Amino acid sequence: MTISEIARKAGVSSATVSRVLNESGYVSESTRKKVLEVIEDNEFVPNEMARGLSKKDSNNIAVFVADIENTFFSRAVRGITDVADSYGYNVVLFNTDENVEKEQRYLQTAIGLQCRGIIIAPIAEDNAETQKRLDRMKNQGVPVVLLDRDIRGLSLDGIFSEDVQGAYEAANALIAQGHRRIAIIKGPDNTRPGRERMEGFLRALDEHGIPLPPEYIRDGKFRLDASYDSARALLELPQPPTAIFTVNNLSSYGCMKCLAEKDLVIGRDVSLIGFDALDELDDLGIRLSAVSRSFTEMGRRAMQLLEQRIRHPSLARVRRLRVPTRLLLRGSEKIAADAL
Amino acid sequence: MTISEIARKAGVSSATVSRVLNESGYVSESTRKKVLEVIEDNEFVPNEMARGLSKKDSNNIAVFVADIENTFFSRAVRGITDVADSYGYNVVLFNTDENVEKEQRYLQTAIGLQCRGIIIAPIAEDNAETQKRLDRMKNQGVPVVLLDRDIRGLSLDGIFSEDVQGAYEAANALIAQGHRRIAIIKGPDNTRPGRERMEGFLRALDEHGIPLPPEYIRDGKFRLDASYDSARALLELPQPPTAIFTVNNLSSYGCMKCLAEKDLVIGRDVSLIGFDALDELDDLGIRLSAVSRSFTEMGRRAMQLLEQRIRHPSLARVRRLRVPTRLLLRGSEKIAADAL
């Protein structure tokens, strides 16, 4: 079923059908009714590829996530789809799987699909190829909005969080408990969140004159397995830390897995604060203190930024928003007096 | 940049460029090289909307999930995107949010986008409007693959699991522990998984002559909050059950939340087996016994079914696969002798 078939059945031209469909131009009420009726009767749905080709746009937006299984991303996607839907956009989902080749190939695909804009959590902030492609997209009028992660050297819109401040507060909370042996399971240095969370952590320790031996810094790579290994290495140190700061949800999981294996209880045997709350565990009595922010909200804001940029492509000002973080003290920052 | 611009720069016709791009028809090696070079130099990416319109197809497939935040779906989507990518398909994600109006509107959208096929976990199996639309899609040559949930009255391809058997084994495991007071937090009756898990549960109790008082049957609606309420109602009964069977991951969470609040420990104070394992908790020492199946695998299989149907549209035989379930006994099926 095409517009011209509908036109024939309604006894009008396809231009008129198009006008009815788009509520554009002038159409007399009577022919409008007639056309609508025929459309209804035939359950006609216009071909978006043809429309897109003709109008040189589409209602698709591309969303790039590193790992849809990670609740950070699945919740952000939830926020994105909600807002996208309210604006009539469809979401094409790309799971880059922390793989830069996929990321770059998918970027190509998104261009081919004539996506109206993209929301991306880039794998690394310094990958030259990704930088080049994103820059080109932006220059060709395809808005790009960064989600949580950043890209060096380009001024792109983005939604981030107060990572330095959040990490700073987390470290301070541990220090306030009397800890002097505080370790960090850090994230990748080539990501803004990785660096900034480290920065906030270091600042707090520095301000209190607390030494940070190199063996107290482990790279969890934002991954569960690497963080598990890091935690293990930390806990098996001759002089293990009494408190640990984990920089994302997967690091917290990895660390807690190791603690569980060693029968160490957070808030008693060892203190732990994570960046990003594990709310799903809170209900079950695993009360992890954390630097919290709303993932869904970040997704929503990302889509709002994108929509605004699509609507005002010429707006020069780059919009880089930071959602606040909130320190949730649920008990895991504590430690038994004799364990300190 | 369009095909004809490339053609001009390469001194050939656009037909030739198209042939190079699609590796179809004959192109001499020398002109092929030349064209490829120009494409490369200009970083040309063909317009998929034009290609789609011309070829009357697209590389998009539509994926309908009820809730992307639910790990069942996020993992299934992971499996789908992995396989889709390997076949060159792009995934347009629709989050129906357990809302039939959204489901139906999105179905319309998917048709407009000329999606090559759809994978859907329909909200209800008996919604007349959804049935009608899916039937129409199938008849118009758009393959439909069901994921986990079913649709009544249509013979559509699908990937399901051995729900009756799984639930039966779970109930038997509880019975084997000596339980006689076993409750179920059930799912919606208008979903196949909801009904079949109930059926397996009932069969096991029946075979052992174990009575099931009506107050031991609570509807958790596959939702955390309703399951929490159900658990609470069960535990506050004058004669509470000594064992509970929860029919999906969210019911297990809801139930465990209630248990945690009441300081009841699974495997000691009360027995619990869930349908769908909460593996993310296992590492943390929360050892929930469960009927397990691989969500990612179900997603992969769904996409494989879809791809096969796209490739062989005329194949009459409907393919309805069931992935097996595996009973994981991790200790929560047990109970202290004096609690029985």
Added chain:
DNA sequence: CTGAAAGCGCTTACAG
């Protein structure tokens, strides 16, 4: 092996 031309299903100036 290559090109001219028609066509995919829409939209949109343009003319009336």
Added chain:
DNA sequence: CTGAAAGCGCTTACAG
């Protein structure tokens, strides 16, 4: 208010 016609950027018989 309405229609004829050109055009969006591809693909693909058809002819050579």
